[in-house]
Amino acid sequence: MELQTKQLNPQAVLIRINGRFDAAVVEQVKRVWIEDETIHFVVADLSETTFIDSIGLATLVSGLKSTRQRGGELILLKPTEPVKVILELTRMNMVFKMAATLDEVEALTKAS
Amino acid sequence: MTDRTLDEVFAYKKRIAELESELDEMTIALAQAWDQLVPFLQAAPTQATSTLDIVPVLESIIAAIDARMGGVYLKHDDEWLTIPLDVVNVRDFYKHLDRLESGQIIHMHNIPAWHGRPTHWMFMPILINGKVVGAIGVGLEEGEREFTALDARVLTRMTERAASQIVAANLAESQAREAQLAREVQIASLIQRSIQPLTVPRLPTIEMTAHWMPASTVGGDAWGWVLQPSGQLACFILDVAGKGLPAALGAVSLHTALKMTLHLGLNPVDALATVNNEVYEAYTNAGLLATATVIRIDPNSGEVEHANAGHTPTLLRTGNKWSLWNASTPPLGVLPDISPQCDYRILQSGDLLICYSDGFSEIETPQGLWGTQGLLHAIPDHATSVEFAVQNIIAAVENLPNYGAAADDQTIMGLSFL
Numbered sequence: 001m002e003l004q005t006k007q008l009n010p011q012a013v014l015i016r017i018n019g020r021f022d023a024a025v026v027e028q029v030k031r032v033w034i035e036d037e038t039i040h041f042v043v044a045d046l047s048e049t050t051f052i053d054s055i056g057l058a059t060l061v062s063g064l065k066s067t068r069q070r071g072g073e074l075i076l077l078k079p080t081e082p083v084k085v086i087l088e089l090t091r092m093n094m095v096f097k098m099a100a101t102l103d104e105v106e107a108l109t110k111a112s
Numbered sequence: 113m114t115d116r117t118l119d120e121v122f123a124y125k126k127r128i129a130e131l132e133s134e135l136d137e138m139t140i141a142l143a144q145a146w147d148q149l150v151p152f153l154q155a156a157p158t159q160a161t162s163t164l165d166i167v168p169v170l171e172s173i174i175a176a177i178d179a180r181m182g183g184v185y186l187k188h189d190d191e192w193l194t195i196p197l198d199v200v201n202v203r204d205f206y207k208h209l210d211r212l213e214s215g216q217i218i219h220m221h222n223i224p225a226w227h228g229r230p231t232h233w234m235f236m237p238i239l240i241n242g243k244v245v246g247a248i249g250v251g252l253e254e255g256e257r258e259f260t261a262l263d264a265r266v267l268t269r270m271t272e273r274a275a276s277q278i279v280a281a282n283l284a285e286s287q288a289r290e291a292q293l294a295r296e297v298q299i300a301s302l303i304q305r306s307i308q309p310l311t312v313p314r315l316p317t318i319e320m321t322a323h324w325m326p327a328s329t330v331g332g333d334a335w336g337w338v339l340q341p342s343g344q345l346a347c348f349i350l351d352v353a354g355k356g357l358p359a360a361l362g363a364v365s366l367h368t369a370l371k372m373t374l375h376l377g378l379n380p381v382d383a384l385a386t387v388n389n390e391v392y393e394a395y396t397n398a399g400l401l402a403t404a405t406v407i408r409i410d411p412n413s414g415e416v417e418h419a420n421a422g423h424t425p426t427l428l429r430t431g432n433k434w435s436l437w438n439a440s441t442p443p444l445g446v447l448p449d450i451s452p453q454c455d456y457r458i459l460q461s462g463d464l465l466i467c468y469s470d471g472f473s474e475i476e477t478p479q480g481l482w483g484t485q486g487l488l489h490a491i492p493d494h495a496t497s498v499e500f501a502v503q504n505i506i507a508a509v510e511n512l513p514n515y516g517a518a519a520d521d522q523t524i525m526g527l528s529f530l
Binding site: 030043051053054057058059061062065082083090091092095109111 | 351352353356396399400401403419420422423424438439440441442443445446447470474481520
């Protein structure tokens with residue numbers, strides 16, 4: 001597992017989760033929006049995520065609820081096929097906004 | 113020499129005399145400070161066994177520097193532990209601590225303390241084998257005075273002397289925390305075990321089986337069944353995401369809520385929607401979510417109603433054909449309101465229904481995740497008994513190459529219409 005974060009603008013941060021998104025990484029991921037209340041938009045880059053389990057999904061939901069309470073959004077960027085399958089099976093694809101590019105992310109954040 | 117030059121010389125001499133006097137006072141103060149420290153150091157146990165043992169050390173530092181407050185800050189698994197708790201509780205404060213470097217005293221201004229007023233802090237890193245493992249800090253009210261060079265020197269020397277004792281205390285505390293955690297996991301395991309039914313219903317037209325196999329770390333799987341007032345059999349499987357006590361408690365509350373709604377005669381769709389409505393706020397606060405499938409079957413007609421909130425697909429075999437009943441709505445606790453879809457079928461003799469938790473489908477094999485296909489391949493074509501089908505799935509898991517201990521709870525529940 002590898003985690004990288006990048007500040008996109010003062011209110012938005014991108015977090016890239018490479019490898020497995022499971023219990024081993026959730027606390028680090030949560031810190032992105034828990035420790036900085038000025039973050040309104042979180043972009044979860046899942047383009048290199050090989051697997052997500054229910055704890056990973058719960059973490060994304062927690063981030064979604066936190067950012068929406070601040071008037072923002074948590075957006076999934078380029079989820080890999082295995083992650084897409086899980087999102088579809090659990091019907092979480094009905095819950096999250098998804099983007100294929102950072103331009104799409106920008107459009108979604110403007111619309112929020 | 114002019115009068116002006118003489119005046120300057122006198123002024124310099126006077127300043128030098130003042131500085132010498134201040135130096136004398138500082139020397140005396142330093143000696144007094146060390147005198148004050150000795151009893152505290154003697155009172156502090158040489159082998160600290162808990163963080164309480166380092167309180168005298170901290171008090172001695174606060175007294176020697178004549179500070180208003182102080183704290184010991186220790187880095188443990190990427191988190192900062194503080195002794196005492198909540199002297200200062202500001203996230204940015206810990207970000208500054210993360211930047212501590214060996215041998216370097218740092219100052220922080222305008223830090224709100226527990227009483228809400230701004231404070232000024234001075235920190236000295238605690239070093240063990242050249243690595244920063246924490247810091248000792250002392251605080252003054254903002255604007256009260258500045259820390260002096262003597263204060264810094266006392267803090268440096270005291271931190272050096274107290275380092276090994278503080279780390280020993282932290283280690284002892286960590287061990288105590290681990291023991292407490294182990295007790296909590298044991299309690300969570302007992303809670304989780306207590307909600308699993310010990311029997312299955314005995315009905316002339318329905319065969320039911322279920323197996324619950326907990327993982328080494330406690331999860332949030334559970335299953336249950338209820339005979340409704342109408343005579344219909346309602347059963348469910350649930351999986352609260354997470355591990356340990358939170359997942360176990362989440363599973364208990366969800367198990368109870370589902371049983372209650374089914375006892376009251378609700379159908380699977382209404383049961384899930386009602387329970388979601390009840391748990392949404394609590395799950396939001398706790399950062400939990402749960403997947404669940406509810407099935408209701410009429411023992412006379414074989415009529416089946418099925419609703420699935422985010423759970424793994426239910427396997428349905430009618431005749432010789434397998435089909436899947438997928439989730440129609442996200443897991444419980446994700447959205448404030450859900451409207452699951454009802455899957456409906458009239459079972460014929462020999463038809464099978466199997467629900468399972470992701471502890472099966474997410475087993476890692478050399479070819480990737482075992483998945484739904486793994487379960488389907490494990491069931492012999494000629495299986496007419498659901499118990500036989502489930503036993504074959506469990507045997508297939510045990511025979512998977514390189515399969516060790518289960519990483520997650522494994523729960524499986526099956527029904528067949530006789």
